[in-house]
Amino acid sequence: DMTQVGVNGxxxxxxxxxxxxxxxxxxxxxxxxxxxxxFEAETAARKGYPLYAAIPDRMDQFAxxxxxxxxxxxxxVAESDVVVDCTPSGIGAENADLYEAHDTPAIFQGGEDAxxxxxxxxxxxxFENAVGADxxxxxxxNTTGLSRILAPLEEAYGVEKARVTLVRRxxxxxQTGRGPIDDILPDPVTIPSxxxxxVNTIFPDLDIDxxxxxxxxxxxxxxxxxxxxxxxADAEAVRDLFADEERLFQIPAxxxxxxxxxxxxxxxxxxxxxxxxxxxxxxxxxxTVEGRDLYLFQAIHQESDVVPENVDAVRALxxxxxxxxxxxxxxxxxxxxx
Ligand code: NAD
Numbered sequence: 001d002m003t004q005v006g007v008n009g010x011x012x013x014x015x016x017x018x019x020x021x022x023x024x025x026x027x028x029x030x031x032x033x034x035x036x037x038x039f040e041a042e043t044a045a046r047k048g049y050p051l052y053a054a055i056p057d058r059m060d061q062f063a064x065x066x067x068x069x070x071x072x073x074x075x076x077v078a079e080s081d082v083v084v085d086c087t088p089s090g091i092g093a094e095n096a097d098l099y100e101a102h103d104t105p106a107i108f109q110g111g112e113d114a115x116x117x118x119x120x121x122x123x124x125x126x127f128e129n130a131v132g133a134d135x136x137x138x139x140x141x142n143t144t145g146l147s148r149i150l151a152p153l154e155e156a157y158g159v160e161k162a163r164v165t166l167v168r169r170x171x172x173x174x175q176t177g178r179g180p181i182d183d184i185l186p187d188p189v190t191i192p193s194x195x196x197x198x199v200n201t202i203f204p205d206l207d208i209d210x211x212x213x214x215x216x217x218x219x220x221x222x223x224x225x226x227x228x229x230x231x232x233a234d235a236e237a238v239r240d241l242f243a244d245e246e247r248l249f250q251i252p253a254x255x256x257x258x259x260x261x262x263x264x265x266x267x268x269x270x271x272x273x274x275x276x277x278x279x280x281x282x283x284x285x286x287x288t289v290e291g292r293d294l295y296l297f298q299a300i301h302q303e304s305d306v307v308p309e310n311v312d313a314v315r316a317l318x319x320x321x322x323x324x325x326x327x328x329x330x331x332x333x334x335x336x337x338x
Contacts (some may be wrong), residue, residue, distance in 0.1 A: 050070035
């Protein structure tokens with residue numbers, strides 16, 4: 001039988017997760033909960049997604065905009081086998097009681113503190129920890145991107161120490177209020193940034209230091225990565241290792257893709273929905289090994305890389321034990337893998 005999935009919060013992450021759920025052969029979207037009848041509510045309705053009011057007091061507003069409601073969020077939670085909470089940072093924690101009251105397993109996003117859920121989740125690195133759990137937190141876009149490269153490196157070579165500088169977009173394309181608009185900020189200025197500890201929610205024993213910066217860009221984050229391996233490697237072997245990972249895309253040297261702009265152009269040309277890049281985009285030419293030190297640059301599409309992870313988290317909470325099979329199902333249904 002099909003797993004019934006509800007999505008609470010239909011913004012940048014929620015609308016992508018809802019679409020991905022509808023594509024899965026083993027899942028059905030019960031509906032999506034919205035706070036306001038804005039353009040996203042309008043497009044959800046056009047797609048035929050049942051709309052639920054996240055704030056019952058505002059049900060009239062939907063009617064005024066000509067949008068039909070299927071009910072209020074509590075009904076969505078009651079009807080779902082799993083709910084994916086895609087509300088803004090901090091709201092997920094406030095919603096946790098609602099999910100518990102209905103005994104509905106819940107998935108939270110990376111903006112929440114780790115203690116919002118039983119486990120922090122990455123489909124490649126620790127799927128098994130979430131099998132049968134009542135709740136999981138899909139880690140942030142950056143932590144997801146780092147976990148996907150660290151897991152195979154750890155397995156193949158062992159990781160002595162990882163050092164990563166994260167050059168972060170100021171805001172998503174729709175976040176018109178965010179900045180900086182003309183500056184380069186150490187952000188946070190204190191070191192290490194919070195990203196390393198977040199990676200440690202997935203790899204508790206990994207030695208990692210991270211530094212964050214923020215720049216006037218909206219399209220993607222870019223990571224400058226240095227991993228000291230425990231055993232010898234060479235660049236070609238690392239390329240081969242990464243080639244086996246469907247969620248890692250190695251940008252070929254001849255592609256003429258020099259940054260996020262052309263990556264997004266490529267995604268649009270390839271017909272990707274919303275120009276999404278679910279895969280880490282690693283510049284193949286940047287993969288360099290000096291002794292046991294690996295270096296590379298990767299770009300991370302913050303709006304979409306966590307989407308396949310959310311789909312896999314649904315299966316893990318439902319008790320599916322086969323991580324590789326879940327990943328492959330997700331990838332085939334969505335078209336992940338370049
Ligand atoms: P968003 O602001 O684009 O979307 C959140 C949606 O939730 C909005 O539509 C908002 O109206 C709605 N909402 C607000 N309060 C609500 C409530 N009480 N009930 C239901 N819906 C409510 O935010 P986002 O970028 O999609 O982020 C969602 C979560 O995903 C956050 O934890 C964030 O940290 C995480 N995340 C975001 C990104 C990113 O780059 N955008 C990447 C990875 C993880």
